[in-house]
Amino acid sequence: MNETAGDAQDRHHAPTFGEAFRFWLKLGFISFGGPTGQIAIMQTELVEKKKWISQSRFLHALNFCMLLPGPEAQQLAIYVGWLLHKIRGGIVAGALFVIPSIFVLWTLSYIYAAFGNLPWIAAVFYGLKPAVTAIVFVAVIRIGRKALRNAVMWTLAGLAFVAIYFLKVPFPAIVFGAGLIGFLGGLFWKSKFETVATPEAKGERSVIHDEQE
Numbered sequence: 323m324n325e326t327a328g329d330a331q332d333r334h335h336a337p338t339f340g341e342a343f344r345f346w347l348k349l350g351f352i353s354f355g356g357p358t359g360q361i362a363i364m365q366t367e368l369v370e371k372k373k374w375i376s377q378s379r380f381l382h383a384l385n386f387c388m389l390l391p392g393p394e395a396q397q398l399a400i401y402v403g404w405l406l407h408k409i410r411g412g413i414v415a416g417a418l419f420v421i422p423s424i425f426v427l428w429t430l431s432y433i434y435a436a437f438g439n440l441p442w443i444a445a446v447f448y449g450l451k452p453a454v455t456a457i458v459f460v461a462v463i464r465i466g467r468k469a470l471r472n473a474v475m476w477t478l479a480g481l482a483f484v485a486i487y488f489l490k491v492p493f494p495a496i497v498f499g500a501g502l503i504g505f506l507g508g509l510f511w512k513s514k515f516e517t518v519a520t521p522e523a524k525g526e527r528s529v530i531h532d533e534q535e
Contacts, residue, residue: 353395355458358461359461361395361398362461364402389497478500482500
């Protein structure tokens with residue numbers, strides 16, 4: 323889609339390949355908390371701070387990545403990297419998402435294997451458990467506030483949690499059921515199920531915005 327000169331001026335500066343490379347490298351070292359924590363970090367950095375992708379485009383991509391087999395956080399990074407710098411961007415984002423963590427894992431494994439029997443080392447690893455739990459909890463709240471915009475969405479999220487945690491309903495069945503409810507809701511209750519992009523303030527338009535093809 324063509325853009326006017328005013329549209330281009332309102333958009334944030336598109337990152338160079340070097341800037342994106344440095345961000346994906348940093349993400350590989352700080353993405354603690356599993357997929358939920360990793361997605362929350364990308365939400366904060368890419369959407370809120372750097373404005374490299376709009377909120378609605380980010381959530382749209384996240385929805386698709388959650389349905390794909392494999393690690394959804396890495397798939398999301400690859401997709402954003404591809405949007406920014408096409409094939410080389412996707413390759414770098416996907417590779418740097420995991421390569422730094424390999425060295426972190428090697429280091430932690432060595433420390434645990436060599437010194438894990440020392441009480442203070444064991445205490446450090448034991449103390450990490452609640453910290454990681456807190457990271458995941460905060461990440462869920464941050465993403466939930468962005469994606470769940472009305473009481474109906476919160477109710478569906480609550481029902482899905484009850485189904486998967488207490489009733490042990492298979493994950494594919496929950497996804498299929500949610501999709502069916504969304505389809506019917508889009509037909510008969512559009513005010514609650516219709517996706518409307520949040521307007522971006524003038525001068526705050528993201529590099530990858532909602533109208534961009």
